[in-house]
Amino acid sequence: MIILPSVINIFIATSIFFVWVIRYDNIILEFKEFNLPNWIRDLTGIIKLSFAAMLVIGGPDAHLKLLGALGIDGMRSGSASTNWDRKISQVAIPSSSGLIISFCILQCE
Numbered sequence: 001m002i003i004l005p006s007v008i009n010i011f012i013a014t015s016i017f018f019v020w021v022i023r024y025d026n027i028i029l030e031f032k033e034f035n036l037p038n039w040i041r042d043l044t045g046i047i048k049l050s051f052a053a054m055l056v057i058g059g060p061d062a063h064l065k066l067l068g069a070l071g072i073d074g075m076r077s078g079s080a081s082t083n084w085d086r087k088i089s090q091v092a093i094p095s096s097s098g099l100i101i102s103f104c105i106l107q108c109e
Contacts, residue, residue, distance in 0.1 A: 008104060009065070012072065013052035020045045034082070048075055073103060 020027060024045075031041040054068025076099040 008101065009055040009058075012101060013056045016048050016052040016072070020049055044075070047071065051075065073099065 027041060027045065031038075051068045051071035054064050054071070058065035058068060080099050
């Protein structure tokens, strides 16, 4: 059962990497739709990627993994609430499901 938290951590970190690096063009469009400045978009990406890295490279350091999990939960909470507030269900549903998976990390740690 010890392997399950590691698999979940790698899955979440990989999905964040995919969205913020591979599909970065979509992120640019989303932030433009919200009329947010470029520096907020870039800062958000740096913070999310940093928290994702903490999940994977935390190794035996439970504090680093916990910090990464709490950070991702906070970021996803903001993302989900923004999307639900703007009634963008095609984005709000995946971000909300990601939030639920992130909460599972906290339970596993």
